[in-house]
Amino acid sequence: MEALRWAAEISSLLSSELPEPAAFIGQCRRPAGAFAMTVTDPEPSRAASYYAVRVLTLCGQRAEIGGRLGHWFASELATPGRPAPSDIDEMFYVLRALEQLDALSLLTQEVSASLVSFIRRCRAADGGYGGAPRQPPDIEHTYCAVCSLSLLGSPLGDADRHGTAAWLRSRFATPCGLATLRPAGDAPSLAASYWGWRAGEVLGATVWTSRLAAAVEVLRKPGGGYGTRAHATLWESYCALRMICALRAPQGGGR
Numbered sequence: 001m002e003a004l005r006w007a008a009e010i011s012s013l014l015s016s017e018l019p020e021p022a023a024f025i026g027q028c029r030r031p032a033g034a035f036a037m038t039v040t041d042p043e044p045s046r047a048a049s050y051y052a053v054r055v056l057t058l059c060g061q062r063a064e065i066g067g068r069l070g071h072w073f074a075s076e077l078a079t080p081g082r083p084a085p086s087d088i089d090e091m092f093y094v095l096r097a098l099e100q101l102d103a104l105s106l107l108t109q110e111v112s113a114s115l116v117s118f119i120r121r122c123r124a125a126d127g128g129y130g131g132a133p134r135q136p137p138d139i140e141h142t143y144c145a146v147c148s149l150s151l152l153g154s155p156l157g158d159a160d161r162h163g164t165a166a167w168l169r170s171r172f173a174t175p176c177g178l179a180t181l182r183p184a185g186d187a188p189s190l191a192a193s194y195w196g197w198r199a200g201e202v203l204g205a206t207v208w209t210s211r212l213a214a215a216v217e218v219l220r221k222p223g224g225g226y227g228t229r230a231h232a233t234l235w236e237s238y239c240a241l242r243m244i245c246a247l248r249a250p251q252g253g254g255r
Contacts, residue, residue, distance in 0.1 A: 001028060001037045005051040006234035008058045013241050018059045025052050025064065033068035046076055046090055050097040057100050070103030077107065078114045087131035088122055091115060092144035095151045104151065116154045119145050127163035128183075138182045139171050143195035146202050156203065165205035168196050176218075177211025189228055190219065194239035197246075213247045216240045 004021055011018045027039045034044030035052040049069065056064050073094045098104045107115075121133040122145060128137025129145035146164065149155055156164060171179040171192065178188035179196040186192070193212065200207035216226070219240065225232025226240035 001025070001035065001048045001051045001055075003234055005055050006238045008055045009238050010234065010241060012058050013238075013245060019055075021055050021059055021061070025056065028052065029066075032072050033066045034072050046073070046093045046097075049073065050093040050100075053097045053100045065101070070098060070101045070106055073097050073101070074103070074106040074111075078111055078118065087135075088119060088129065088141045088144045088148065089131065091118075092148050095148050099151055107152075112152050112154075116149065116152050119149055119152075123160075126183075127160070127165075127167035129164075136182065137167070139168070139179060139192045139195045139199070140181065142168065143199040146199045150202055161203050161205070165200065165203050165207055168200055168203075168205075168207035171196050172208050172212070177209050177215035179208070187228075188215075190216065190226060190236045190239040194243060197243050201246075213244065216243055216247075 004019065004024065008019055008021065024039070025035065028035045028037070028041075028048065029052075030036055030042075030044040032044060034049040036042070036044050037048040037051075041048075049072070053065060053069065056062055076094050077091065095104070098106065118133075119129070122129045122131070122135070122141070124130060124137040126137065128139070129142040130137050131141045135141075142164065146156065155161075168179075170183070171181075174180060174188045176188055178190065179193040180186040180188050181192045193208070193216070197208055197212070219226045219228060219236075221227060221232040223232060225234075225237040227233050227236045
């Protein structure tokens with residue numbers, strides 16, 4: 001399901017020819033209306049169900065989703081007094097799926113408030129976010145936190161926004177221009193760069209440097225995909241193409 005999602009995303013960026021996913025996705029549907037990651041997986045997952053929603057939406061096949069799925073996603077989130085039963089990235093899958101389904105209104109004010117409170121407790125003093133309270137921050141969870149707060153109608157205030165933007169900029173302060181996942185000890189990557197770039201977009205802040213586009217292009221493989229190793233991957237190609245398409249546009253910018 002994950003590979004199908006990236007293939008659909010890349011196809012939507014590059015052409016009007018999208019995959020025909022309904023048969024495979026139908027085989028991954030489980031009794032609750034949610035989706036498993038593969039045909040043989042017995043249980044559905046939040047990630048697989050979000051991927052299915054995204055693919056079917058991109059391919060103009062929303063009718064294949066079914067009417068119960070929004071309620072299933074909403075039931076996977078917190079109840080008042082019991083903060084998110086997962087880390088921030090799992091929460092983000094659910095919120096993005098509800099957004100795609102135009103079903104964020106299924107969350108009560110009490111549930112939304114408990115999720116916002118949980119995310120705020122994941123914020124470190126330097127402006128980054130960990131996956132759960134008291135966990136060290138990284139760029140992936142910071143992206144998920146920033147986006148989730150926006151989806152929940154509680155975007156960062158000016159002071160916190162500036163602090164998080166500064167933290168993100170420090171991740172891009174590498175010789176090559178790609179970002180690192182954590183403040184220290186990680187190699188720069190396309191994935192970290194994509195998460196940081198997207199978080200900056202949501203914050204309305206340019207957090208990358210003028211070296212980013214060239215750093216991404218260097219990782220283009222002869223077959224047209226992108227990857228930090230010998231071969232391209234769908235995930236890294238998606239990350240690279242999303243950034244390149246935006247950076248080439250007049251509003252993409254850089255600093």
